[in-house]
Amino acid sequence: MNLTFKQPAKSADTNDLRPENSAGYLVRDTHLLFAKALRDRLQSHQITPGQWYFLRALWDEEGLSQRELSRRVGTTEPTTVSALRLLARNGMIERVRNPKDRRTINIFLTDKARDMRSELMPVAIEVNKVATAGLSDDEFDQFRALLQKVRENLSMEDAD
Amino acid sequence: MNLTFKQPAKSADTNDLRPENSAGYLVRDTHLLFAKALRDRLQSHQITPGQWYFLRALWDEEGLSQRELSRRVGTTEPTTVSALRLLARNGMIERVRNPKDRRTINIFLTDKARDMRSELMPVAIEVNKVATAGLSDDEFDQFRALLQKVRENLSMEDAD
Numbered sequence: 001m002n003l004t005f006k007q008p009a010k011s012a013d014t015n016d017l018r019p020e021n022s023a024g025y026l027v028r029d030t031h032l033l034f035a036k037a038l039r040d041r042l043q044s045h046q047i048t049p050g051q052w053y054f055l056r057a058l059w060d061e062e063g064l065s066q067r068e069l070s071r072r073v074g075t076t077e078p079t080t081v082s083a084l085r086l087l088a089r090n091g092m093i094e095r096v097r098n099p100k101d102r103r104t105i106n107i108f109l110t111d112k113a114r115d116m117r118s119e120l121m122p123v124a125i126e127v128n129k130v131a132t133a134g135l136s137d138d139e140f141d142q143f144r145a146l147l148q149k150v151r152e153n154l155s156m157e158d159a160d
Numbered sequence: 161m162n163l164t165f166k167q168p169a170k171s172a173d174t175n176d177l178r179p180e181n182s183a184g185y186l187v188r189d190t191h192l193l194f195a196k197a198l199r200d201r202l203q204s205h206q207i208t209p210g211q212w213y214f215l216r217a218l219w220d221e222e223g224l225s226q227r228e229l230s231r232r233v234g235t236t237e238p239t240t241v242s243a244l245r246l247l248a249r250n251g252m253i254e255r256v257r258n259p260k261d262r263r264t265i266n267i268f269l270t271d272k273a274r275d276m277r278s279e280l281m282p283v284a285i286e287v288n289k290v291a292t293a294g295l296s297d298d299e300f301d302q303f304r305a306l307l308q309k310v311r312e313n314l315s316m317e318d319a320d
Binding site: 017019020021022023024026028029030031034035036037046053054058074076084098111119124125128130131132133134135139140142143144146147148149150151154155157 | 177180181182184186187188190191192193194196197198213216220229234239260265281284285286287288290291292294295298299300302304306307308309310311314315317
């Protein structure tokens with residue numbers, strides 16, 4: 001998280017896996033900083049990043065099953081279950097057993113959680129603005145394109 | 161994790177926070193794919209990504225305190241304590257109470273864990289190679305530079 005960079009390596013030698021040369025390390029560290037910036041801002045709304053990712057998925061589409069939510073948020077099912085339990089306790093979601101398939105539980109937002117969207121999305125927008133400050137439009141596009149390329153590489157692997 | 165991309169947005173409008181436009185979202189998703197690729201490969205070595213990050217920090221420098229390890233790995237202290245407990249149970253680390261400051265516990269690797277470095281580092285190198293396949297040297301350098309810029313932006317914020 002607070003990695004001190006020495007002299008930046010000049011060339012992209014993927015065998016030299018000092019942290020500052022490791023794409024995986026840099027991506028993880030960047031993710032942790034994003035999560036911290038988000039956590040700091042969500043605190044006053046009594047929302048943790050753990051809950052945030054589920055809210056965000058449900059704002060996009062309600063009625064998802066627990067399994068589908070796990071897939072979209074990228075969490076294991078036990079993590080999903082405990083995040084959803086917390087959201088239910090805070091009156092943010094309702095878990096509804098699917099009448100056609102009793103093993104499936106579908107997740108719906110409460111009005112309270114639906115209303116929070118307009119309050120909370122600006123928080124995420126602000127974090128992204130802070131993070132990408134000073135990047136030109138071209139650089140931002142390139143950043144997304146490179147992340148997208150890396151995601152594709154790792155996803156192909158995933159399908160093996 | 162398995163985000164389906166619609167039409168990619170053309171311009172870098174940071175107010176348009178569809179997932180494919182959110183740097184934070186893309187970084188998190190990329191991180192999750194890295195962690196999965198690592199987890200898949202570490203499984204046969206009986207190491208979880210949660211343990212991996214601590215091993216990696218300790219391969220760089222032994223004798224760190226629990227607090228310092230938490231800072232370097234970017235985890236909360238409870239997470240650190242439970243990861244270290246598991247590593248101790250597997251005979252990978254020794255926790256030594258600091259003779260000069262009884263409240264501090266310093267963490268050292270066992271010979272077994274030290275020896276695993278040469279076995280496990282190639283795993284991380286391979287994951288990075290898979291992830292950055294098809295990127296030119298320039299693109300790889302730019303990827304690191306952009307991540308670095310975003311990290312700096314978020315770290316400055318951190319210091320507020």
